[in-house]
Amino acid sequence: MTRKKKIAIGALVVVVGAAVVYANIRFKRQAGVTVQTEAIQTRDLEAIVSASGKIRPRRQVQITSEVSGRVTRLAVKEGDRVQAGQFLLQVDPRTLASAVERGDAGLQAQHAALQQARTQVEASRTNLTLAQQALKRQQELWAAQLTTRESLERAETEVKVREAELRTRETEITAAEQRIRQMSAELSSAKYNLSRVTIESPITGLVTRRNVEEGETAVVGFTNNPSVVLLTIADMSVIEGEIEVDETDIPSVQIGQRAKVTIDAIQDRKIEGRVTEIGNSPIQAAGAPANQQATNFRVVVTLDQEIPEVRPGFTCTAEITTATRTKAASVPIQAMAVRELVFDKGGSIVRAPRDEKKRRRAIEPVASAETLPDGQERKETEGVFVVRDGKAVFEPVKTGIAGDRYFEILSGLKVGDRVITGPLNSVRGLTDGDPVKIDDRPEAKKK
Numbered sequence: 001m002t003r004k005k006k007i008a009i010g011a012l013v014v015v016v017g018a019a020v021v022y023a024n025i026r027f028k029r030q031a032g033v034t035v036q037t038e039a040i041q042t043r044d045l046e047a048i049v050s051a052s053g054k055i056r057p058r059r060q061v062q063i064t065s066e067v068s069g070r071v072t073r074l075a076v077k078e079g080d081r082v083q084a085g086q087f088l089l090q091v092d093p094r095t096l097a098s099a100v101e102r103g104d105a106g107l108q109a110q111h112a113a114l115q116q117a118r119t120q121v122e123a124s125r126t127n128l129t130l131a132q133q134a135l136k137r138q139q140e141l142w143a144a145q146l147t148t149r150e151s152l153e154r155a156e157t158e159v160k161v162r163e164a165e166l167r168t169r170e171t172e173i174t175a176a177e178q179r180i181r182q183m184s185a186e187l188s189s190a191k192y193n194l195s196r197v198t199i200e201s202p203i204t205g206l207v208t209r210r211n212v213e214e215g216e217t218a219v220v221g222f223t224n225n226p227s228v229v230l231l232t233i234a235d236m237s238v239i240e241g242e243i244e245v246d247e248t249d250i251p252s253v254q255i256g257q258r259a260k261v262t263i264d265a266i267q268d269r270k271i272e273g274r275v276t277e278i279g280n281s282p283i284q285a286a287g288a289p290a291n292q293q294a295t296n297f298r299v300v301v302t303l304d305q306e307i308p309e310v311r312p313g314f315t316c317t318a319e320i321t322t323a324t325r326t327k328a329a330s331v332p333i334q335a336m337a338v339r340e341l342v343f344d345k346g347g348s349i350v351r352a353p354r355d356e357k358k359r360r361r362a363i364e365p366v367a368s369a370e371t372l373p374d375g376q377e378r379k380e381t382e383g384v385f386v387v388r389d390g391k392a393v394f395e396p397v398k399t400g401i402a403g404d405r406y407f408e409i410l411s412g413l414k415v416g417d418r419v420i421t422g423p424l425n426s427v428r429g430l431t432d433g434d435p436v437k438i439d440d441r442p443e444a445k446k447k
Contacts, residue, residue, distance in 0.1 A: 032435030033426050037387055037418040043330045045408055047323040047401035049253055051299065053243030055263060055314040057234035058302070061203055064228050065218035066196040067091055074214040076231070082201040088231060091197040091218050100194050103187035110183050114176035121169040128162035135159050205235040208312050234312050239303045241273065241316045244283060244296040252322040253278060259301045259320040263310060273303040275320060323401045330406035331397070335384045335419045337427060339394050345375040349396070351432060383412065385420040385430050387438060392420060394432040 069091040076088055138155040141147035209232035212218060219228055241261045245253060253275060260270040279298035301318045342350040372378065383396040397412030413419070420427055420436065430436075 032390065032437045033392075033430070034437045034439050035387075035392070035420045035426050035430075036422045036440055037438050038332055038335070038421045040329055040331060040409065040413050040415050040417045040419065042327040042415060043403075043406060045325040045328050045330060045401055045403040045406060046321050047252065048404060049245060049249040049320045049322050050317060051243040051245045051249070051296075051320075052315065052317045053241055053299075054312075055310055055316050056240050056242050056312050057205070057236050058238040058240050059203060059205075059235040060208075060312070061205075061233045061235075062229045063088065063199060063231040063233065065091055065199070065220060065230060067096065067193055068217070068219050069093075069095065069197065070217050071212055071214055071230075074212070076207050076210070078207055078210045080207045082205065082207060082233065084201055084204045086201045088199045088201055089212070090199070093194055093197040096190065096194040096197060099190040100187065103183065103190045107180065107183040107187050110176060110180045114173065114180060117169060117172040117176045121166065121173060124162065124166040124169045128159070128166050131155070131158040131162040199230075201233055203233060203235050204237075205233045208232045208234045236308075236310065236312075237306055239307060239310060240276070241301040241303065241318050243299050243301065243316070243318045245299045245320075247282070247295040247297060249322075250278070250297050250299075253299060253320055254322070257320055257322060259318045261301055261303060261316050261318045263307075264315040264317075266307070266309065271303050271305060271307065273301040273318070276300050276302040325401055325408050328400070329409045329413065329415050330403070331384055331399075331409050331413065331419055332406055332421050333402070334424065334427070335421045336382060336399075336407060337384065337394070337430075338380055338382050339432070340378050341381045341394070341396070341432075342372060342376050342378055350376060385427065386413070387418050387420060387436060390435055390437075392430045392432070392434045392436045394430075 071089055072092050073090040074088075076082060082088070135155040135158070138147055138152045142149075142152045210230070212230045218230060241259075255275055255278060257275045259273045259275060261273050262270050277298075277300035281297075282295050283298055299318075299320075301320070344350050381396045382399065383394050385392040386395050387393075395412055398410040400408030400410045402408070418438075420430065
């Protein structure tokens with residue numbers, strides 16, 4: 001066979017193949033796309049916002065030491081349940097006990113000094129009385145011209161000296177009383193510091209963390225500083241799930257809404273709860289640039305029951321019921337589609353005549369709005385395809401809440417209308433007016 005004959009035969013095969021393909025496509029277009037449908041029905045719907053987070057106790061206390069020293073006694077370990085007022089640990093009390101003893105001895109010495117000062121005051125008053133009596137005698141003798149001027153002046157001077165001495169002694173009493181008050185305050189402080197070496201549980205709960213061992217040194221610290229926190233105690237009688245909800249769902253979340261919480265470590269049950277707190281500011285992730293963070297808000301769900309086996313930090317997922325509808329007309333989620341439609345000034349849809357050329361262009365980018373007549377505009381519209389007279393007709397709809405499988409239909413459809421639900425690729429490629437064939441057999445829906 002010559003080269004020219006081979007080329008001619010090859011060209012003929014290509015032409016015949018192309019004709020067959022074109023005929024098949026033409027036949028399918030005329031016959032219509034095979035689709036599955038479902039009738040609009042009334043259903044009870046629930047709108048759910050789902051988010052994940054961590055389990056935490058409502059009340060958690062971090063135990064730190066108010067005095068520095070070596071831990072000499074440690075009575076609990078992680079996982080222990082403790083009661084309010086129960087002994088937890090003790091810091092070496094010897095230094096503080098010595099301070100109490102010194103303070104007590106100093107206070108006793110000041111009381112003795114005060115007693116001595118009071119005795120001296122009494123002596124000074126007696127001396128003053130004697131001096132005043134001597135002065136009075138001298139004055140009487142002076143009036144009778146029986147004493148000298150010098151003796152009278154000496155008696156007057158003696159009274160002044162004794163008065164000054166009494167004032168000094170009274171001042172010493174005041175000073176001694178001040179020192180006693182100061183020493184009493186110092187002793188009370190020393191006793192208080194000594195009492196702080198013994199740490200008791202402020203709440204009833206579970207020891208969830210222990211950061212110290214007996215013999216280690218406890219340093220004075222403050223709450224939320226992990227380097228000085230000795231113990232963490234959690235009150236597990238009220239448990240919360242702290243979850244992160246996306247900003248798009250936050251407007252529908254309200255205080256008091258019911259929720260079902262699933263804890264990853266306890267997969268066989270869902271715990272009922274309610275929303276008790278909604279954050280007003282986005283959660284800031286540490287170390288991540290602000291422009292690269294997903295915007296989430298903190299939502300707290302309080303569980304309705306105590307769960308003994310739960311521990312703080314367990315991962316959980318909460319499903320918050322944000323809205324419910326009873327006997328609402330609903331459409332399957334997979335039936336929803338978005339198409340560009342042309343609307344006139346009155347808001348009515350302008351449906352263009354169908355032909356093959358327009359159908360082929362339907363999935364191509366639409367022309368600009370300037371090509372439309374005055375008063376008409378194109379808008380992306382949410383809707384569904386309804387089967388009418390063997391054709392897929394796109395009908396705009398207004399939706400309400402979204403359940404797990406169905407949207408609530410507020411307008412645009414009525415109960416009993418059949419909407420196209422699949423196959424997914426067929427729904428994506430449909431345009432208004434396409435011929436369709438309905439095949440609702442169970443085996444067809446499984447394909």
